[in-house]
Amino acid sequence: MFRFFETRVNPYPPGEPQTPPRTLRAFLYHYSRPLLPWLLLMSLFTALISVVEVTFFDYMGQLVDWLGKAEPATFMQDHGTRLAWMAGLVLLVYPLLVLMQSLLMHQTIFGNYPMIGRWLSHRYLLRQSLSFFQDEFAGRISQKVMQSALAVRETVTKLLDVFVYVVVYFVGTVILVGRADLWLTLPLVVWLAGYLGILFHFVPRLQKVSMEQADARALMTGRIVDSYTNIQTIKLFAHTQREQDYARDAMDGFMQTVHRQMRLVTWLTVSLNTLNALLLAGIAGIAIYAWQQSAITVGAIAVAIALVMRIRSMSNWILWEVASLFESIGTVQDGISTLARPLAITDAAQAPALRVERGEISFEHVHFQYGESNRVIDDLSLLIKPGEKVGIVGRSGAGKSTLVNLLLRFYDLPGGRILIDGQDISQVSQESLRQHIGMVTQDTSLLHRSIRENIGYGRPDADEAMLEAAARRAHADEFIRELVDPHGNRGYDSQVGERGVKLSGGQRQRVAIARVLLKDAPILVLDEATSALDSEVEAAIQEQLYALMEGKTVIAIAHRLSTIAVLDRLIVMDQGRIIESGSHEQLLQRDGLYAALWRRQSGGFIGVDVDVEVEAGSEA
Numbered sequence: 001m002f003r004f005f006e007t008r009v010n011p012y013p014p015g016e017p018q019t020p021p022r023t024l025r026a027f028l029y030h031y032s033r034p035l036l037p038w039l040l041l042m043s044l045f046t047a048l049i050s051v052v053e054v055t056f057f058d059y060m061g062q063l064v065d066w067l068g069k070a071e072p073a074t075f076m077q078d079h080g081t082r083l084a085w086m087a088g089l090v091l092l093v094y095p096l097l098v099l100m101q102s103l104l105m106h107q108t109i110f111g112n113y114p115m116i117g118r119w120l121s122h123r124y125l126l127r128q129s130l131s132f133f134q135d136e137f138a139g140r141i142s143q144k145v146m147q148s149a150l151a152v153r154e155t156v157t158k159l160l161d162v163f164v165y166v167v168v169y170f171v172g173t174v175i176l177v178g179r180a181d182l183w184l185t186l187p188l189v190v191w192l193a194g195y196l197g198i199l200f201h202f203v204p205r206l207q208k209v210s211m212e213q214a215d216a217r218a219l220m221t222g223r224i225v226d227s228y229t230n231i232q233t234i235k236l237f238a239h240t241q242r243e244q245d246y247a248r249d250a251m252d253g254f255m256q257t258v259h260r261q262m263r264l265v266t267w268l269t270v271s272l273n274t275l276n277a278l279l280l281a282g283i284a285g286i287a288i289y290a291w292q293q294s295a296i297t298v299g300a301i302a303v304a305i306a307l308v309m310r311i312r313s314m315s316n317w318i319l320w321e322v323a324s325l326f327e328s329i330g331t332v333q334d335g336i337s338t339l340a341r342p343l344a345i346t347d348a349a350q351a352p353a354l355r356v357e358r359g360e361i362s363f364e365h366v367h368f369q370y371g372e373s374n375r376v377i378d379d380l381s382l383l384i385k386p387g388e389k390v391g392i393v394g395r396s397g398a399g400k401s402t403l404v405n406l407l408l409r410f411y412d413l414p415g416g417r418i419l420i421d422g423q424d425i426s427q428v429s430q431e432s433l434r435q436h437i438g439m440v441t442q443d444t445s446l447l448h449r450s451i452r453e454n455i456g457y458g459r460p461d462a463d464e465a466m467l468e469a470a471a472r473r474a475h476a477d478e479f480i481r482e483l484v485d486p487h488g489n490r491g492y493d494s495q496v497g498e499r500g501v502k503l504s505g506g507q508r509q510r511v512a513i514a515r516v517l518l519k520d521a522p523i524l525v526l527d528e529a530t531s532a533l534d535s536e537v538e539a540a541i542q543e544q545l546y547a548l549m550e551g552k553t554v555i556a557i558a559h560r561l562s563t564i565a566v567l568d569r570l571i572v573m574d575q576g577r578i579i580e581s582g583s584h585e586q587l588l589q590r591d592g593l594y595a596a597l598w599r600r601q602s603g604g605f606i607g608v609d610v611d612v613e614v615e616a617g618s619e620a
Helices: 002-006 024-069 072-110 112-125 130-134 138-180 182-229 231-236 240-292 298-339 400-407 430-435 451-456 464-473 477-481 505-519 535-549 584-590 593-600
Strands: 361-369 375-384 389-393 415-420 437-440 523-527 553-557 569-574 577-582
Touching: 002 072, 024 072, 024 112, 024 138, 024 298, 072 112, 072 138, 112 138, 112 298, 138 182, 138 298, 182 231, 182 240, 182 298, 231 240, 240 298, 361 400, 375 400, 375 415, 375 577, 389 400, 400 523, 400 553, 430 437, 437 505, 451 464, 451 505, 464 477, 464 505, 477 505, 505 535, 523 535, 569 584, 569 593, 577 584, 577 593, 584 593
Parallel strands: 389 553, 389 569, 437 523, 523 553
Antiparallel strands: 361 375, 361 415, 569 577
C-alpha cells in the first residue's frame, strides 16, 4: 500500500528544465505541476476531515440533550439507530479519511515534492554560465537549492491543507453555533475580525524579517563554507582569527534578524491570548444569558463552549502556521533571485551538434571585455589550420586564457565570431562543442570521487584497460596503485577529496592529463598543462603529450617557452592583440617581444619586466 502511493509521482521529471518564472505564484506552480492532482485530492480529504470533526461536536451536543431528556430504560430504543450512525462515523469513516489523507500527504507528496524542486533546480543550474558560479558562493547556491525546494512544499501544502482545514472548521463552527442562537455568532465574528487584524499587523513584519533572515543565513553559511573550502590558504597565512571574525560578522547580522523576529513573536503571543480570553468570556456570557431566557439548550451550550475551546487551542497553531507560511514565502522569494536567473549562455533554437572532421579553428574580428572593463580581446583574427600545433605566448593579462575560454564558449562574443570547420560555435550545442575539445588547465580541479571516476570522466564508456592505459601514459599509474584513503579504498578506488586536495599538485595534474588522454578529442587545449610537474616527470609526460598531439589541432599556452618552442607556430599576444606570429626561429630573428621574453627567462619562465615598449593589458 505504501509503495503504491509513494510511486504515484516521479520525483525526477523528464524533459529539458525550463527557466523558472520570477513571480511567486508562477514559481510555485512551476515546481508543483507534477503533483497538482494529488495536492487537490489531499485538500479534498482535508476538507472532509474538517467537516466530520465539526459534526462530532454537533453529535455531542445532541447526545447531551438526549441524556437530559431520555429515560435510561428506553434510551437505546429511542436513539439506538442514530448512535449507530454516530459510531460508524467515528470508528469507520473518520479513520478511513485520515488514512487516505495521510497516505496522500506523507507518501505521495511530502517526500517527492522537494525532490522534484531539487532535481529541476539542479539540472537548470548546471546549464548556467561559468560567470554565474564565479559570482556566487557554492555553499550559498546549494543552500538555496535545498531550502527553496522545502519552502515551496511548505507554502503550497499549508495553503491547500492547513488553511482549507481551518476555513472549513471555522465556517462549520459558525453554522452550528448560529443554529443554536444567532447571538452566539457575534463573539466569533468579533474574534475573527481581531484575529485578522493581528495577522495583517504582525505577519507582513514577520515576513520581512524572515526574508532578511534567509539572506543573512545564506551569507553566514556561504562564509563558513568558503573558509572550509580554502582551509589550506587560511592555515598557510595563519589567519584563523581573521576567519573567525569574518564568520562572526555574518553571524551577528543573522542574530540581529533573530532578535527582531523574537520581539515580534512576544507581542504576537500576548495579543493572541488576550483575544482568545475575550472570545471565551463573550461566548460564555451570551450562552448563560440565552439559557436563562430558555432560548438555548444545555447541549447547545456544551457544543458552543467546546468549539470555542477548540478554536482557542487551534488559534496559536494557526498563527504559527501563518508565520511559518510567510517565512517559507520569504525563503522562496529569496531563492527566486538565484534559481530563476535566466541562462547567460544559451543554445540557439534547434542547435545542431558540432561536427569536427578536420579541426580548423578560425577567430574572425573577435572583441571581448569583462563587464565595463577595458577590452581584453580587441579585433583579433586568427586562423589555425587543421592539425596545426599553435603556441600562445604573452605576459599575464595579454588575453591568452580568455581566448581559450571564448573558444569553449564560456562567454558569448559581443563582436566577431569563432568557427570550427566553418561552423559558428554560437550556433551549435554547447555540449557537442566541449565534447570535441580536450583541455588541461594549470589550476586542476578534480571531482570529490574516486580516481577511477575522475579519469573515466574523459570517456564514460571506456573500459578498465583503456582507463589504466591512459593513466600509464600520464605517468600516474604507479602512484595511483599506492594510494589508500581514510576509508580503506585503494588504488583506483581511492577518493581524492574535495577538488582533489588529498593529492599533490603534480598528482592532480597527471590525473587530469590522463583524463584528457582518455577523452582523445580532435582539438586539444593545454593551458600550462605541465606547470605543476617536476622536470623529470614533465619531460616524460611531454613525450606523451607530443604523441597525443598527432592528428589533432592544438592550442598550447605556456609561460615556460621551452615547452612550446617546438610547435608549428607561435602567436604572441599583448593587450588583447596578436603582435607577432611565426616559428620559434623566425620570432627570435625578428627580435621583438618574443625574443625579449626568451632572453629574459629565468629557469624557463617569462619574466615580469620586459624591456619592450608594450604595456601588459588586463585580463580577468
